[in-house]
Amino acid sequence: MMYMSRVRVATDRLDRAKLLSVLSGEAYGNHQLLWRLFSDESDRSFLFRQEMEQDQLSAGENPRGLPLFYVLSEPEPVPVPGLLEVHSKPFSPVLATGDVLVFRLRANPTVSRKTATGRSVRHDVLMDAKTECKREGLDDPEAIRKRMDEAAIQWLEKRSERSGFALESVPQLGGYRQHINKRNNKNIQFSSIDYEGVLRVTDEQRFQETLFRGLGRSKAFGCGMLMVRRR
Structure with a gap:
């Protein structure tokens, strides 16, 4: 079983340096940030892609000028209160040759x-x-x-x-x-x-x-x- 998750950043627990790192799209820092979703995992077991909220969310979802992440993982990510908000769903596509x-x-x-x-x-x-x-x-x-x-x-x-x-x-x-x-x-x-x-x-x-x-x-x-x- 795999999970596809949409992850939003909450700024409550981000200091200025971390916030600037997220805003700049610094890849290693964002990887470390997302790893917080898998605190029980010793090895990286996820893929991710960074986007911007205003490009991905509807007006009703209150997009901000912050990155949004799509995460594909084997373990289900666990939200980090005040830091990372997660919406996950099982990912098991039914595919056939020729699709x-x-x-x-x-x-x-x-x-x-x-x-x-x-x-x-x-x-x-x-x-x-x-x-x-x-x-x-x-x-x-x-x-x-x-x-x-x-x-x-x-x-x-x-x-x-x-x-x-x-x-x-x-x-x-x-x-x-x-x-x-x-x-x-x-x-x-x-x-x-x-x-x-x-x-x-x-x-x-x-x-x-x-x-x-x-x-x-x-x-x-x-x-x-x-x-x-x-x-």
Whole structure:
């Protein structure tokens, strides 16, 4: 059994520093905040996606200028009074091969490249494509942006084959962002980009596993949660 939850932040128990961290979308801080919902768990067992209340809630729900989180988890999250408000429901989608679904995904697309020493290093797919353009002497901004978008789409297409789905059309891209977070005096760097489009389920079991485990890297920082609905 999995649970899909909508989590709102109550500001009663947030000091100024924590509130600023939440408002800035600082990924590691938000991960730590949401972990408060699973105080009995020693390992991360949830995926999450951050949105803004005004984009997700109706006027009757009194949206504020604060983030809202969607959380997919195996254990049911427990609200933290004065800090995190939770509305949860069981998540057990009935899927079949051939189903066509609208999807949204915030992902951290990466590619592994070998250095001169033979060591493999992971790179942001979009920045890797931009670097390749520079190597080729390509300096037209529009052409570079097109190459970067193509690289992001190819990354998703490649992973879809082993994740139980196929893209029905070219997805829309947006929200590209490079994140730098500090943890134990070290910088954690990753990028994220939002995909929106239509997919077709090609293997119901693999696709369900993808929904539950997420897609790509940086899942602890708000990436990888595939959100779907029927058209």
